[in-house]
Amino acid sequence: MDSSKISAALSAHLHTNGTVFQYGTAGFRMDATLLDPVMFSVGLLAVLRSKSHKGKTIGVMVTASHNPEKDNGVKLVEPLGEMLVQSWESYATKLANATTSADAILAVLDSIVKAESIDLSQPAHIVVARDTRPSGQALVASLIDGVQALGGHIKDYGLFTTPQLHYVVRCINTAGTASAYGEPTEEAYYEKLANAFKKITDGYPRLSPLLIDGANGIGAPAMEKLGKYLGDSFSYQLVNKDIDSRGKLNFDSGADFVKIKQTKPLGMDLAPGQRACSLDGDADRIVFYFIEQDNTFRLLDGDKIATLAADFIMDLASSAEILVQRDDGSRTPLQVGLVQTAYANGSSTAYVKDTLKVPVVFTPTGVKHLHHAAEAFDVGVYFEANGHGTVLFSPAAIHAFKSSTGSTPAAAKSIEALRCLTDLINQAVGDALSDMLLVEAVLTYQQKSFSKWNSDYTDLPSRQEKVKVANRGDFVPIKADTELSHPLGLQGKINEEVAKFSKGRCFVRPSGTEDIVRVYAEAATRDETDRLCYTVCGIVF
Ligand code: NG1
Ligand code: ZN
Numbered sequence: 001m002d003s004s005k006i007s008a009a010l011s012a013h014l015h016t017n018g019t020v021f022q023y024g025t026a027g028f029r030m031d032a033t034l035l036d037p038v039m040f041s042v043g044l045l046a047v048l049r050s051k052s053h054k055g056k057t058i059g060v061m062v063t064a065s066h067n068p069e070k071d072n073g074v075k076l077v078e079p080l081g082e083m084l085v086q087s088w089e090s091y092a093t094k095l096a097n098a099t100t101s102a103d104a105i106l107a108v109l110d111s112i113v114k115a116e117s118i119d120l121s122q123p124a125h126i127v128v129a130r131d132t133r134p135s136g137q138a139l140v141a142s143l144i145d146g147v148q149a150l151g152g153h154i155k156d157y158g159l160f161t162t163p164q165l166h167y168v169v170r171c172i173n174t175a176g177t178a179s180a181y182g183e184p185t186e187e188a189y190y191e192k193l194a195n196a197f198k199k200i201t202d203g204y205p206r207l208s209p210l211l212i213d214g215a216n217g218i219g220a221p222a223m224e225k226l227g228k229y230l231g232d233s234f235s236y237q238l239v240n241k242d243i244d245s246r247g248k249l250n251f252d253s254g255a256d257f258v259k260i261k262q263t264k265p266l267g268m269d270l271a272p273g274q275r276a277c278s279l280d281g282d283a284d285r286i287v288f289y290f291i292e293q294d295n296t297f298r299l300l301d302g303d304k305i306a307t308l309a310a311d312f313i314m315d316l317a318s319s320a321e322i323l324v325q326r327d328d329g330s331r332t333p334l335q336v337g338l339v340q341t342a343y344a345n346g347s348s349t350a351y352v353k354d355t356l357k358v359p360v361v362f363t364p365t366g367v368k369h370l371h372h373a374a375e376a377f378d379v380g381v382y383f384e385a386n387g388h389g390t391v392l393f394s395p396a397a398i399h400a401f402k403s404s405t406g407s408t409p410a411a412a413k414s415i416e417a418l419r420c421l422t423d424l425i426n427q428a429v430g431d432a433l434s435d436m437l438l439v440e441a442v443l444t445y446q447q448k449s450f451s452k453w454n455s456d457y458t459d460l461p462s463r464q465e466k467v468k469v470a471n472r473g474d475f476v477p478i479k480a481d482t483e484l485s486h487p488l489g490l491q492g493k494i495n496e497e498v499a500k501f502s503k504g505r506c507f508v509r510p511s512g513t514e515d516i517v518r519v520y521a522e523a524a525t526r527d528e529t530d531r532l533c534y535t536v537c538g539i540v541f
Contacts, residue, residue: 001106001109001110001113001120001150002149002151003102003106005149006044006102006105006106006109006149006150007102007106008149009040009145009146009148009149010040010099010102010105010149011102012145013036013037013039013040013099013142013145013146014037014099014100014101015037015096015097015099015100016100017034019034020097021038021093021096021097022093023084023089023090023092023093023096024512024513025365025366025368025512025513026065026073026075026366026512026513027061027073027074027075027076027084027092028042028073028074028075028092028096029064029065029067029071029072029073029513030071030072030073031070031071032064032070032071032072032133032135032139033135035072035073035074035135035139035142036138036139036142037096037099037142038074038096038099039062039074039139039140039142039143039146040099040142040143040145040146040149041092041095041096041098041099041105041146042060042074042076042092042095042096042143042146043060043126043142043143043144043145043146043147043148043149043150043152043154044095044105044109044146044147044149044150045076045088045091045092045095045112045146046058046060046076046124046126046143046146046147046152047124047126047146047147047150047151047152048091048109048112048113048116048118048124048150049076049078049084049088050122050123050124050125050126050152051118051119051120051122051123051124052116052118052122053078053079054119054122055122055123055124055125056079056125056173057079057125057126057127057169057172057173058076058077058078058079058124058125058126058127058169059076059077059078059081059126059127059128059129059165059166059168059169060074060075060076060077060126060127060128060129060143060165061074061075061077061128061129061130061160061162061165061166061282062074062128062129062130062131062133062136062139062140062143063075063130063131063133063136063162063281063282064131064133064281065131065162065280065281065282065284065285065513066215066250066254066255066256066257066280066281066285067250067281067513067514068249068250069133069134069246069247069248069249069250069251070135071133072133072135072136072139073513074139074143076088076092077165077166077169078169079169079170079173080169080170080173080174080428081166081167081169081170081427081428081429082368082371082428082429083367083368083371083429086368091108091112094108094111094112095108095109095112109150123153124147124150124151124152124153125152125153125154125155125172126147126152126153126154126155127154127155127156127157127165127168127169127172128140128143128144128154128155128156128157128165129156129157129158129159129160129164129165129168130158130159130160131159131160131161131162131217131218131281131282132159132217132218132243132249132281133249134246140156144156157186159218159221160186160218160222161218161219161222161282161283161284161431161432161433162282162283162284162429163283163284163426163428163429163430163431163432163433163434164186164189164222166426166428166429166431167181167182167184167189167426167428167431168184168185168189169428170428171183171184171188172184179395181428186225190225190226190228190229191229192423193226193229193423193424193426193433193434193437194226194229194230194231194233195229195423196420196421196423196424196437197230197233197234197420197424197437197440197441198230198231198233199416199420200417200420200421200424200441200444200445201233201440201441201444201445204444204445204447205444205447206232206233206234206235206444207235207275207440207443207444208235208274208275209235209236209237209275210234210235210236210237210275210276210277210436210440211236211237211239211268211270211274211275211276211277212236212237212238212239212276212277212278212279212436213239213240213253213254213258213265213267213268213276213277213278213279214238214239214240214241214279215240215249215250215253215254215255215257215265215278215279215280215281216240216241216242216243216245216248216249216250216251216253217243217249217250217254217279217280217281217282217283218243218281218282218283219279219280219281219282219283219432219433220238220240220241220242220243220279221241221243222283222433223236223238223241223279223433224238224241226433234437234440239265239267239268240253240254240265240266240267240268249281250280250281251266252265252266253265253266253267253268253278254278254279254280254281255278255279255280255285255286255287255386255387255432256280256285256386257278258278258287258289258299259287259299259301259385259386259387260464262297262299263297264276264289264291264297265278270289270290270291271291272290272291272292272293272295273290273291273293273451274290274291275288275290275450276288276289276290277289277436277439279432279433279436280387280432283431283432283433284388284429284430284431284432285302285386285387285388285430285432286305286387286432286435286436286439287299287300287301287302287386287387288300288301288304288305288439288450289450290450290451290454292451298450298451298454299459300450300453300454301345301385301386301387302344302383302384302385302386302387302388302389303340303344303345303348303383303385303459304348304453304454304456305383305387305389305435305438305439306338306340306348306352306381306382306383306389307338307348307351307352307356307456307457308439308442308443308453308456309381309391309438309439309442310336310338310352310356310358310379310381311356311456312442312445312446313334313336313379313381313391313418313421314334314336314356314358315414316414316415316417316418316421317333317334317336317379317414317418318333319410319411319414320404320406320411320412320414320415320418321404321406321407321411322334322397322400322401322404322415322418323400323404324378324394324396324397324400325396325399325400326396334378334379334397334400335359335377335378335379336358336377336378336379336380336381337358337359337360337361337374337376337377337379337380337381338352338356338358338359338360338361338380338381338382339360339361339362339363339370339373339374339380339381339382340352340360340361340362340370340382340383340385341362341363341364341365341369341370341384341385341480341481342362342365342480342481342482342507342509342520343365343384343385343386343464343520344362344385345385345459345460345462345522346460346503346505346522347457347458347459347460348385348457348459350457351456351457355457359377361373361376362480362482363480364477364480364481365384365481365509365512366512367382367384367388367389367429367430370382370383370384370389371390371392371429374391374392375392375394377392377394378393378394378396378397378400379391379392379393379394379397380392380394383430387432387435388430389430389435390425390426390427390429390430390431390434390435391421391425391427391438392427393421393422393425393427398422401415401418401419401422402419417445420441421438421441424437424438424441425438460503460522460523460524460529461522461523461524461525461526461528461529462520462521462522462529463520463521463529463530463533464518464519464520464521464533465518465519465533465534465537466511466514466516466517466518466519467516467517467518467519467537467540467541468515468516469516469517469540469541472510472511472515472516472517473510474486474487475487475490475508475509475510475517477509477510481507481509482507483507484507484508484509490508490539490540493539494506494507494508494536494539497532497535497536497539498532500532501523501524501528501531501532502523502524502528503522503523503524504521504522504523504524504528504532505521505522505523506519506520506521506522506532506533506536507519507520508520508536508540517540519533519536519537519540520533521533521536
């Protein structure tokens with residue numbers, strides 16, 4: 001470690017304004033003007049993480065996802081495309097807060113090297129990409145300064161969706177192995193998805209065109225490129241694709257806006273019966289929707305995507321008679337499991353348990369938790385209600401798909417479809433474009449309308465609100481975010497309110513990405529849901 005080089009480089013990125021940084025659910029995320037020292041520290045940390053993985057490539061994504069355009073953020077990606085391992089999140093926090101002086105940063109670097117027994121002679125490889133935020137390019141430059149101060153190599157992929165960055169990281173680190181994931185290029189990404197989609201939908205009548213809201217973000221140009229690879233296998237119309245005008249990113253549009261407001265985005269004409277979807281600002285989330293003839297808005301959210309996918313995979317596996325090899329030598333049917341969070345609509349959980357008869361596991365909010373829990377199944381389907389999620393296939397499941405032939409033409413066709421799904425689905429991370437094609441593939445295969453999909457179960461009315469509090473750190477969630485241990489006594493008051501409503505459910509948790517606490521409520525009717533939600537907001541405030 002060349003301490004004079006690090007000190008000299010830090011002088012251009014010194015943290016002077018007293019902000020306290022914290023690596024949260026989605027990395028660091030805040031007003032972009034505050035992020036310069038953070039980016040420098042993340043560059044340093046990425047080098048240490050790569051060295052600790054013996055030179056494997058680490059990803060850095062610069063994005064604030066669905067948050068306003070003036071915000072930005074940064075998160076680190078592990079070699080197989082997963083989120084940064086939890087034990088390193090506290091190093092990230094410490095290092096960012098140590099950018100106040102050379103002595104402080106050198107001391108923290110040294111403590112990480114010792115704690116993790118890092119061999120500094122190892123090489124370090126980093127790849128970085130960013131969304132379309134105007135602040136992105138300068139922040140990448142600060143990151144590069146950090147990487148180079150510790151002697152790491154960095155490749156800048158420029159503008160990418162978050163899932164594309166995760167994809168290239170996984171491709172680079174699996175190259176030449178049995179689990180090679182593909183070519184680490186943007187073109188190969190589109191090609192992989194498009195080929196799998198074409199194969200799985202081949203011979204089926206096309207669905208009506210899908211209206212796609214690009215949230216005026218990186219998902220829009222990515223969709224246009226993907227569209228070229230899909231050719232006439234997929235018909236769509238893209239709106240909200242202006243990535244050049246300031247102030248438009250995520251403004252009254254995108255997956256988060258549509259999910260929370262339960263209305264169509266600005267900039268989209270939606271006629272009754274038309275099919276539509278919204279991506280978020282970095283294209284890792286998607287929700288679908290349509291309006292009925294009487295103009296009622298119907299949202300098909302992450303819960304609906306998860307049930308559609310799980311049901312489809314189970315049907316295919318049963319018609320394909322898939323058996324999975326177990327460690328004890330036995331071969332048993334494919335086990336599909338679903339992972340949800342407290343934000344999943346109660347009706348979806350009941351449908352999964354009672355109708356699909358699929359096991360469901362609950363984790364705290366944040367995809368890293370869901371991803372981990374999904375790995376326990378042969379096929380783990382995980383989605384947050386907001387449309388962020390994917391499907392994971394275990395190595396044993398993939399082996400079963402590859403080695404089965406099928407005793408009938410129908411079984412062989414189902415096996416082929418399962419194999420295509422493993423290519424179509426981005427298993428590194430939730431991916432709006434991949435999830436969009438997954439949904440469209442299932443609906444095409446089943447010739448199912450949005451209305452029919454929506455009727456699988458009826459959502460309970462729900463409401464989500466944000467409350468600004470003095471210190472969100474005072475709110476301590478427990479039991480997979482469904483209750484609070486602190487402030488003392490608050491949970492008892494919430495329970496008293498919930499008990500007044502039929503099918504009432506309500507929980508409060510601090511956001512990991514914004515300086516607020518979130519209140520979520522569900523009840524039998526819209527009116528009761530609103531009353532429950534607003535009453536609890538009043539108690540929290
Ligand atoms: P926070 O701000 O911690 O609620 C939000 C989403 C998460 C996840 C992260 C990362 C909700 C209620 N919360 O987290 O599910 O997607 O952003 O982007 O949607
Ligand atoms: Zn996002």
